[in-house]
Amino acid sequence: MAPSKTAGSGELERSREEAPSSSSAPAVTRAAAVLDVLAASATGRATLSDLARDLGIPKSSTSNILQALEDAGLVAREGSEFSLGRKLVELGASYLSRRDEIREFYQFCGQAATLSKETVRIALLDGDHVIYLARYEGHPAVRLTSTIGDKMPASLCAVGKALVGRLHEHDWEVLYPDDAELPVLTPHSIRTGKEFKEELRRIKEQGYAFEDEESTLGVVCVAVPVPTRGAHGPNLGVSVTSLKATFTEEQKLAMVRELQGLARALGNPMGEWSKS
Structure with missing residues (x-):
């Protein structure tokens, strides 16, 4: 069965637009949005410019978020592109095992x-x-x-x-x-x-x-x-x-x-x- 990995694009866009004003921790919300964008990508990868454009925030802010996610193992850098990190597999497996x-x-x-x-x-x-x-x-x-x-x-x-x-x-x-x-x-x-x-x-x-x-x-x-x-x-x-x-x-x-x-x-x- 041909699966869909993410919610509809309209729903995703709305969540991105609403997140900064409604969240008590905008940086965390934006970090989650980065993971959503990477999960939605047809190739599983995206550049810094792609992510900044999709999130509607400056490259500098996006770069800081990516660095923090990379340090935590939640994203991986492959040249100029980023993808979801292996730590997410561990977290998912831990969730399911319980x-x-x-x-x-x-x-x-x-x-x-x-x-x-x-x-x-x-x-x-x-x-x-x-x-x-x-x-x-x-x-x-x-x-x-x-x-x-x-x-x-x-x-x-x-x-x-x-x-x-x-x-x-x-x-x-x-x-x-x-x-x-x-x-x-x-x-x-x-x-x-x-x-x-x-x-x-x-x-x-x-x-x-x-x-x-x-x-x-x-x-x-x-x-x-x-x-x-x-x-x-x-x-x-x-x-x-x-x-x-x-x-x-x-x-x-x-x-x-x-x-x-x-x-x-x-x-x-x-x-x-x-x-x-």
């Missing part, structure tokens, strides 16, 4: 009869996107799909559908008005807010989400939400990806059963998919 859900996810997948042979992921809903937190690779793994840290529009993936489907219908209307034009990656992608809401209603009825070549041709995916731990628990979902050429209805049903078991293990055992 999440009980991640440890339980890998343990369950390794022991499940069907999922142990598949490519399984856990994702977090972030507005109208999902962020992939972990990926279990069975044999063989489906390599053309999102991996840890990737961000994907919710309307393009099964786990995004499953998580948005759990929201109140009022939230659907806010996020996806009927005339909203949605991201498109293949001829099978859902194109409008109206179509997406019709799909969400089907998902609420059947209790799981299915993606049929909507983000990657030749690839299908099944997903379910994880029952929320408390009113403010993380909005997590789990999905399994397969090649359409070898995918069967029997396989789909087995995947759904095990995904639902995984979701119960990760969430509140008393939780259940709401059909109200």
Whole structure:
């Protein structure tokens, strides 16, 4: 599945414009904005001039921020260009290792009869996107799909559908008005807010989400939400990806059963998919 690493450009621009006046620590906010710009770069690299222009601040200020980030290992210098530093990998790994859900996810997948042979992921809903937190690779793994840290529009993936489907219908209307034009990656992608809401209603009825070549041709995916731990628990979902050429209805049903078991293990055992 072709992932998106960052939020929409308009959202990113707004955050940059608002940061200096609304932040109690503008230097820290700008440092975070530098990391956002580097993450959004198509090449993963940017020059001092590029960063200063994108952030709308003087080169001297940008240079000072970059020096501090480089000293901390958060960015790396490659000639005249900068890229994200390895320290971010350590920080991300530390964050993920402390999440009980991640440890339980890998343990369950390794022991499940069907999922142990598949490519399984856990994702977090972030507005109208999902962020992939972990990926279990069975044999063989489906390599053309999102991996840890990737961000994907919710309307393009099964786990995004499953998580948005759990929201109140009022939230659907806010996020996806009927005339909203949605991201498109293949001829099978859902194109409008109206179509997406019709799909969400089907998902609420059947209790799981299915993606049929909507983000990657030749690839299908099944997903379910994880029952929320408390009113403010993380909005997590789990999905399994397969090649359409070898995918069967029997396989789909087995995947759904095990995904639902995984979701119960990760969430509140008393939780259940709401059909109200």
